[in-house]
Amino acid sequence: MIGRESLPVQRLRQFKPLNRLTEDQLVLLASRAERRTHTPGQRVAERGARDGLDYYLLSGAVELESVDGRKSEIVAESEQAANAVARLQPRMYDVIATQPCEFLVIEQDVLNQLLRVAPVEQVESLSEEDSDADEEYQLLMEFYAELRSNQLSLPSVPDVAWKVRRLTDREDTTAEQIAGAITADPSMAAKLVRACNSPLYRGFNDVRNVRESVVRLGTNTTRQLVTVFALREVFQTRQPLLQKAMETLWQHSREVAALCWVLAGSVTRINPEEALLAGLLHDIGVVPVVVQAEHHVNLFADQVNLDRAIAELRGDVGAAVLENWGFPDSFSEAARHAEAWDYDCRKPEPQLVDVVLVAQMHAMIGSHQNQGLPAFAAVPAYHRLGELELNVSRSLKLLTEARARVDEVQQLLSIH
Structure with a gap:
């Protein structure tokens, strides 16, 4: 159910980053926002959606479920409810009402415009923790605004x-x-x-x-x-601290690229060099994020904040980079969904994105970063390669036997 009844300004100030806005801005925001109610069991938001909306929980409770089945609960007026629910887009969680609940729904573009002109004294009145959180939020919104307007x-x-x-x-x-x-x-x-x-x-x-x-x-x-x-x-930056992030990114990209080469040549009809390049480019969206971080040193000095921004932006920015470079859509698709384990492109034959996703999984397992990874059987890309007789035991055996080949590709990518 949707309504337009405005909330009192003081109620709006309980949410972040709305507490940065002036009273006049909050009145304007309230007039443009919607209030929505949901009954228990009703879906509030869907994982993978890009609706450009922020949901602030006014009453009731909701359950968030991630792609790997993990669940968490947010209750109105709790500390977690001070921020928008499952704000990152594409959304990382399914959001289901567990009690009768009500939301304040705000367009992210509208909020972002108001934050841009929020007075400095409003920011200075916040605690350091709140200020860092708001700066991070504003930076992410600025990235999206610049990306949509081709200014990034x-x-x-x-x-x-x-x-x-x-x-x-x-x-x-x-x-x-x-x-x-x-x-x-x-x-x-x-x-x-x-x-x-x-x-x-x-x-x-x-x-x-x-x-x-x-x-x-x-x-x-x-x-x-x-x-x-x-x-x-391309994987370069002037800041020594951020260059370390670039080097880590390059090493991971090389590993995924080598695995893509082996997988494409072994279980698909995709050109191995094309798969190699797609693997090397799957995280290209991280580069502009890290470069932009040079201008936000205080914010990104914290590795947790940098990792959060990268996770939020890598897919959309990567696709934008490859579109700007004139690469085929298949490369952009692979970059946009490189860590979307539940992505299913629904084409009849295996695609670059399938190879990149499966290569990513093997790379993460090989480097003991498999915490939170779904089971192979739950990944559509794995099933699509499975049509060519790839299964869990065969894929691990294949890559074990091909380790020498992977090492050869790694050496190729290390040529100076």
């Missing part, structure tokens, strides 16, 4: 990768022309030759120059490998 500073494709991708899009491009574009970047030329002579691509004889490498590898593999090697320079 996204990384650009390194020049050599951009030139090679444009050349290979043309049917009349020769190996000499592609080699010429690569040779203009001596570092890239050396990497490609070393890659062509690596165990993954070595022939009967070593190649001696870029043109021979392009001929042996073929246009598509050359294109993908040049992009892979060029990406290393």
Whole structure:
């Protein structure tokens, strides 16, 4: 049930970050907000939804259930109820009413606009803890606003990768022309030759120059490998503390990329180099978040806050980066849903996103980060690969036997 009856201003001040707003702003906000009631057992919000709304619990109680089945309860007027319920989007929880309950429902865009012009003295009157929480909330909302209006500073494709991708899009491009574009970047030329002579691509004889490498590898593999090697320079930041986060991100991306290469070649018809690149790019959305963190040093000095912002923003920002770079939709889909274990793209054959999701799971299990991971049987992507006779025992056996191959791909990605 939906209504428009306004709440008293003092009642609104009990919620964060509404307590930052002036009385006039709260009156305006109350006039634009809705009040909704729900009966026990009724779904309030659905996991995975992107509705742009904040739900503040006025009365009653709700249960939150995550993708792995864990449940928690929020009761009105408790400390947890001071913040919007399951605010992060796409939503990470199913929210079910367990008692008759009432919500104040606010559009996030409306609240964000009011927070932008909230007076400084309102912020200074808050405790340090409240101020940090509100700054985090405002930063997340600013990211979304900038993302929607194309104002967020996204990384650009390194020049050599951009030139090679444009050349290979043309049917009349020769190996000499592609080699010429690569040779203009001596570092890239050396990497490609070393890659062509690596165990993954070595022939009967070593190649001696870029043109021979392009001929042996073929246009598509050359294109993908040049992009892979060029990406290393994207994972950089000026702040030593944040550079550590970048290095950790790069190491994880390399591990997932190597597993994608093996999985794609073993149990799908997806091109392994394409899967390798999708694995390397699955967390590209973290890069702009970490770079932006340079401007919010006090907020992001706390690793917990940085991790929370990354978890909230990585999918949408990653998809935006790849769309901006002109990558196919399949790459954007893989970045957006790389940790959405319940995602099901519902296409007849396995997709890049399926390979990335399953590779992610194996990478996390291999590094003992499997706390909170769902069972393989509960992951749609795993079942989609299962259509090609992949199951739990076979996948673990496959990756154990392919460990040497994974190590070879890791060495390829480590070429300097």
